[in-house]
Amino acid sequence: MVGKAAGNWRFKDKVLNDLVEVVTLNINSVSYSRAVSSLMTLSHFIREECDLTGTKIGCDRGECGCCSVLVDGKPILACLVLAKFVQDAEITTIEGISVDGQLTPIQESMVENGAIQCGFCTPSMVLNATHLLNTHKAPSKNQIKKCVSGTICRCTGYTKIEKAIEKVVEGRE
Template identity: 50%
Template sequence: MKEGKVLVRFRLNGKPVETFTKPNDTLLNLLRRNLGITSVKRGCEVGECGACTVLLDGNPVVSCLILAPTVEGKEITTIEGISKEGELHPLQQAFIKAGAVQCGFCTPGMILTAKALLDKNPNPSLREIKEAIQGNLCRCTGYTKIIQAIQLASKEIKSSCISD
């Protein structure tokens, strides 16, 4: 171990990453500064706003409250990791179709939380959607369209499963 530096190895969007981090750096800083993933937004930095949400082993977490060295061996997914072969994820398409993006600051985190929800529960009720996105604040207050987009994506995913 280098003095004051910690080696951390994890998977980012399916690809292995090996990098040195300061022990007192957060995952948010590591992603934005060291790895250039600026879709992970720096908002409140105290775990209240959800703008820095990433998926850790498939579950939404706030990267501002995760120490970078603690992601050793984990799988991290950011918005860059959810499209497949250049095609946007059904949630991304639904957010566009429903007009669920205003300023866009909350969008990456919002979509990642929604993806974790649909992966777990492909047919969520309105209440379950509202509960899932409690921790992702949209200060444009565009929740109605965000919820519509998640419902739309849920339908799209179901119908594509049937046609498959």
């Protein structure tokens, strides 16, 4: 277990010096109990311990925004949160937003509008857009821009992603 926890996220000697504890997280309405390093971050817990690899790890320092997940409905960066810290929260990853295997309106809109290229930032963009659309009935252009500003995309130039969100809003009216 320690070997698994000692992936590339911190130096092996540092991780081996961490206490291994049982951490129980509620991810996508499924309870996962794993014995992991006490200081393991949520992003590594999700990917390495739960095999939910939709959540991406880019910089692992809170700069790229690719590891966004919803914690109690709000997007946060999973690489900056210790897994043990969110034991009492409801965590939603990209795997948990579809209902009965059907794409959500924002996912469909992103496919239709060519808002996906390499796809690395897509899970984060979808989760951030989901939060925006859940909290605002008709978000303004500025709010949409702010929503995508926390995730770095090097392919699309953001325009198509913004358009995909706008189309969902238009469809609501």
